[in-house]
Amino acid sequence: xxxxxxxxxxxxxxxxxxxxxxxxxxxxxxxxxxxxxxxxxxxxxxxxxxxxxxxxxxxxxxxxxxxxxxxxxxxxxxxxxxxxxxxxxxxxxxxxxxxxxxxxxxxxxxxxxxxxxxxxxxxxxxxxxxxxxxxxxxxxxxxxxxxxxxxxxxxxxxxxxxxxxxxxxxxxxxxxxxxxxxxxxxxxxxxxxxxxxxxxxxxxxxxxxxxxxxxxxxxxxxxxxxxxxxxxxxxxxxxxxxxxxxxxxxxxxxxxxxxxxxxxxxxxxxxxxxxxxxxxxxxxxxxxxxxxxxxxxxxxxxxxxxxxxxxxxxxxxxx
Amino acid sequence: xxxxxxxxxxxxxxxxxxxxxxxxxxxxxxxxxxxxxxxxxxxxxxxxxxxxxxxxxxxxxxxxxxxxxxxxxxxxxxxxxxxxxxxxxxxxxxxxxxxxxxxxxxxxxxxxxxxxxxxxxxxxxxxxxxxxxxxxxxxxxxxxxxxxxxxxxxxxxxxxxxxxxxxxxxxxxxxxxxxxxxxxxxxxxxxxxxxxxxxxxxxxxxxxxxxxxxxxxxxxxxxxxxxxxxxxxxxxxxxxxxxxxxxxxxxxxxxxxxxxxxxxxxxxxxxxxxxxxxxxxxxxxxxxxxxxxxxxxxxxxxxxxxxxxxxxxxxxxxxxxxxxxxxxxxxxxxxxxxxxxxxxxxxxxxxxxxxxxxxxxxxxxxxxxxxxxxxxxxxxxxxxxxxxxxxxxxxxxxxxxxxxxxxxxxxxxxxxxxxxxxxxxxxxxxxxxxxxxxxxxxxxxxxxxxxxxxxxxxxxxxxxxxxxxxxxxxxxxxxxxxxxxxxxxxxxxxxxxxxx
Numbered sequence: 001x002x003x004x005x006x007x008x009x010x011x012x013x014x015x016x017x018x019x020x021x022x023x024x025x026x027x028x029x030x031x032x033x034x035x036x037x038x039x040x041x042x043x044x045x046x047x048x049x050x051x052x053x054x055x056x057x058x059x060x061x062x063x064x065x066x067x068x069x070x071x072x073x074x075x076x077x078x079x080x081x082x083x084x085x086x087x088x089x090x091x092x093x094x095x096x097x098x099x100x101x102x103x104x105x106x107x108x109x110x111x112x113x114x115x116x117x118x119x120x121x122x123x124x125x126x127x128x129x130x131x132x133x134x135x136x137x138x139x140x141x142x143x144x145x146x147x148x149x150x151x152x153x154x155x156x157x158x159x160x161x162x163x164x165x166x167x168x169x170x171x172x173x174x175x176x177x178x179x180x181x182x183x184x185x186x187x188x189x190x191x192x193x194x195x196x197x198x199x200x201x202x203x204x205x206x207x208x209x210x211x212x213x214x215x216x217x218x219x220x221x222x223x224x225x226x227x228x229x230x231x232x233x234x235x236x237x238x239x240x241x242x243x244x245x246x247x248x249x250x251x252x253x254x255x256x257x258x259x260x261x262x263x264x265x266x267x268x269x270x271x272x273x274x275x276x277x278x279x280x281x282x283x284x285x286x287x288x289x290x291x292x293x294x295x296x297x298x299x300x301x302x303x304x305x306x307x308x309x310x311x312x313x314x315x316x317x318x319x
Numbered sequence: 320x321x322x323x324x325x326x327x328x329x330x331x332x333x334x335x336x337x338x339x340x341x342x343x344x345x346x347x348x349x350x351x352x353x354x355x356x357x358x359x360x361x362x363x364x365x366x367x368x369x370x371x372x373x374x375x376x377x378x379x380x381x382x383x384x385x386x387x388x389x390x391x392x393x394x395x396x397x398x399x400x401x402x403x404x405x406x407x408x409x410x411x412x413x414x415x416x417x418x419x420x421x422x423x424x425x426x427x428x429x430x431x432x433x434x435x436x437x438x439x440x441x442x443x444x445x446x447x448x449x450x451x452x453x454x455x456x457x458x459x460x461x462x463x464x465x466x467x468x469x470x471x472x473x474x475x476x477x478x479x480x481x482x483x484x485x486x487x488x489x490x491x492x493x494x495x496x497x498x499x500x501x502x503x504x505x506x507x508x509x510x511x512x513x514x515x516x517x518x519x520x521x522x523x524x525x526x527x528x529x530x531x532x533x534x535x536x537x538x539x540x541x542x543x544x545x546x547x548x549x550x551x552x553x554x555x556x557x558x559x560x561x562x563x564x565x566x567x568x569x570x571x572x573x574x575x576x577x578x579x580x581x582x583x584x585x586x587x588x589x590x591x592x593x594x595x596x597x598x599x600x601x602x603x604x605x606x607x608x609x610x611x612x613x614x615x616x617x618x619x620x621x622x623x624x625x626x627x628x629x630x631x632x633x634x635x636x637x638x639x640x641x642x643x644x645x646x647x648x649x650x651x652x653x654x655x656x657x658x659x660x661x662x663x664x665x666x667x668x669x670x671x672x673x674x675x676x677x678x679x680x681x682x683x684x685x686x687x688x689x690x691x692x693x694x695x696x697x698x699x700x701x702x703x704x705x706x707x708x709x710x711x712x713x714x715x716x717x718x719x720x721x722x723x724x725x726x727x728x729x730x731x732x733x734x735x736x737x738x739x740x741x742x743x744x745x746x747x748x749x750x751x752x753x754x755x756x757x758x759x760x761x762x763x764x765x766x767x768x769x770x771x772x773x774x775x776x777x778x779x780x781x782x783x784x785x786x787x788x789x790x791x792x793x794x795x796x797x798x799x800x801x802x803x804x805x806x807x808x809x810x811x812x813x814x815x816x817x818x819x
Binding site: 036042046066069072073076103105148149151156157158159162180181183184185188189191192193195196198199210212214215217284285 | 369458459586587651770777780
């Protein structure tokens with residue numbers, strides 16, 4: 001043993017001690033991210049790596065990023081290349097549900113093995129600070145009177161923001177098609193259009209607008225979750241609109257894996273989600289815990305697919 | 320003066336040996352990624368994000384600023400030497416820069432680009448420190464209607480690159496507009512002209528098209544027309560700016576910086592529009608004795624102006640990010656996510672709640688800017704030696720370089736097929752005297768104009784008068800009309816007064 005390796009061993013020993021706490025479940029996990037580096041899916045994948053390695057649950061991670069078109073460029077590649085591999089995971093979420101439908105992708109979520117939903121973010125409906133609409137009932141009244149006259153800014157067409165607006169209009173007895181939806185590329189330009197009162201209202205993920213709301217530059221009318229995310233902001237459900245929708249992210253296994261392989265992946269992710277380090281990381285990133293696995297996750301997925309499909313069909317975006 | 324106090328506080332944080340080391344590393348990395356077409360600062364910073372778990376916030380942001388500014392410098396180097404722009408802001412630089420390099424003026428072109436970037440980077444950073452919070456509120460007044468009018472103004476710049484035949488030039492422009500349509504439409508979510516290929520759903524990358532049309536097409540055309548045994552070296556010529564060059568560069572630098580910064584601040588501005596407008600302005604304002612150099616031997620004004628505009632716009636992009644928490648470019652979005660991994664929520668209160676960090680960031684932009692010009696000026700001699708490689712080998716090298724860089728965008732074979740497919744089209748365009756610059760201009764402006772038009776019309780409920788009833792939009796349209804017709808009317812008037 002030379003000096004350097006002794007030093008290295010000394011430096012690693014606290015880590016080694018901590019590793020002994022958890023049993024290693026996988027030597028290697030190959031993590032597939034159907035998006036470019038730096039985005040939300042990539043962030044979730046790399047967060048799983050960080051916590052799993054620190055806790056010693058997994059020895060090594062291999063990442064592959066194949067981005068494009070809401071994940072449906074990467075999806076067929078994962079399905080083909082990882083079929084039957086019990087150590088493969090893919091990050092995915094609501095955005096892919098919509099992208100598969102709008103682009104009529106031949107490979108869909110049903111080709112994957114659901115493991116768990118990890119995080120979710122509710123949406124928020126806002127108006128510019130200088131708007132004469134002060135609460136959600138005011139906005140709903142405007143929608144009732146003339147849905148086409150209320151321009152609403154959000155992300156790309158067919159995405160979660162657009163679907164949320166479609167569901168609200170449907171709940172009011174209008175068609176999703178009547179919406180005056182202005183799609184912007186990326187959160188920056190959409191926020192700018194709302195701050196400058198170029199549009200009447202806006203819909204986006206809560207964290208995207210949170211700081212603008214706090215600074216009083218946007219007025220939050222309602223959040224889209226089942227329960228309140230912010231005690232001061234009502235949900236749509238409380239306002240008599242039966243709409244609850246969130247942008248969720250989770251992990252999936254490869255197609256064609258055995259029940260035992262699926263069980264091993266589920267047990268690993270379940271252990272990870274219960275770690276204090278994972279909760280800590282979610283708190284610093286501002287992610288909401290939405291852990292759901294097994295039967296519950298499959299039921300959720302079926303319901304989400306059906307709701308998304310209904311709205312997208314009505315918008316004429318899915319065939 | 321709050322800004323001066325803030326700056327001195329920022330410098331006191333940023334000027335330590337470790338931080339200077341981070342700045343140096345960032346500048347070096349940034350220059351490298353700027354040189355490679357395809358890999359941009361956004362991707363690099365995304366790959367560097369994990370260091371935020373280990374390094375202090377100050378160190379990380381200094382590193383990122385170095386990468387950000389460095390990429391702007393590096394992008395112009397390959398534009399000039401190899402006719403292969405590294406990122407979209409330096410596409411216009413290639414127009415005159417590559418011609419200068421082919422005519423023995425690579426040294427002055429690189430020098431004017433480096434100094435112009437320094438001047439504009441300095442002006443832009445001062446702008447962030449002193450003007451940022453004030454002008455960003457005005458920027459929000461501009462909506463989709465105004466953006467559409469701005470795009471129309473930029474379309475006027477196509478006239479500067481149409482070349483001798485308007486028919487050929489407009490054909491090129493429409494080819495570019497068609498390429499710009501490929502991909503999923505933002506407003507309806509429907510794929511257009513993708514032929515069912517998911518690889519085309521996100522559209523065709525504009526840097527890829529510029530590299531294909533400028534560099535690959537030139538190399539293929541060279542191979543086509545190359546006569547055996549007549550290998551000739553390109554002249555290298557003077558390395559440094561002469562007094563006359565300096566005099567000719569000075570006002571383009573200032574004008575470019577003044578144009579670039581406000582465009583960068585606009586939430587939907589970016590670096591492409593101001594570089595186009597600067598090129599157009601320089602082409603119109605050039606002294607008559609140098610006018611013939613544009614499009615033939617390469618005019619230094621056409622490098623100095625757009626290069627300054629590019630860097631000033633890059634600085635301007637940081638204003639909405641720091642003052643409003645609005646990420647208006649991919650790089651800014653990733654820098655914002657770096658803020659979040661330190662538990663800092665970027666937003667309109669950032670200047671108040673994180674004054675230390677914001678001022679340190681601004682100070683490190685100054686440091687990166689100085690470091691880059693110091694690094695780059697001595698390197699010019701080294702870079703220019705690339706041109707001493709015999710032509711066949713040089714062009715073979717350019718092809719290898721373009722191929723690797725393009726594959727780096729998305730590891731996609733489809734992209735390589737596009738690179739060579741469009742490269743071959745470009746080769747024929749060269750052979751039959753079709754200008755290639757309008758293709759790139761059409762490809763950049765077309766989709767932006769289309770989206771702005773449809774956003775504006777959705778907001779106005781289909782009322783076209785929105786473009787003339789909004790004062791901002793009307794003003795820009797009038798300016799566009801003047802820019803298009805002004806020179807012709809002036810010529811007519813000058814001729815009449817000569818006759819009369």
